[in-house]
Amino acid sequence: MISTKLEETVPAAYYGRVDRLFVAVGVQKWGRFDPNANEIQIHTHAEVGDEDLLDAAAIQTLINGGIVYAVEPDVMPAPAPIAAVFRY
Secondary structure (H helix, E strand, O other): OOOOOHHHHHHHHHHHOOOEEEEOOOOOOEEEEEEEEEEEEEEOOOOOOOHHHHHHHHHHHHHOOOOEEEEEEEEOOOOOOOEEEEEO
């Protein structure tokens, strides 16, 4: 399974389900993810307490043994700032 939706990819990265992750270099998507409640908030601009969700997904993918590719936005495999190939 694959996804280019931030709402699917960020939680999957935290739970170790992402095998390969493509992240657009120089792009930020601000928000918060609570892995205990499995709740994600996405904001158009950085707010107090926010983190870059693209960076967070990349870090969690690496922590959980996945591979991360940081690529220029114009060579992303899909027209989105994030693309993931799930393990299961």
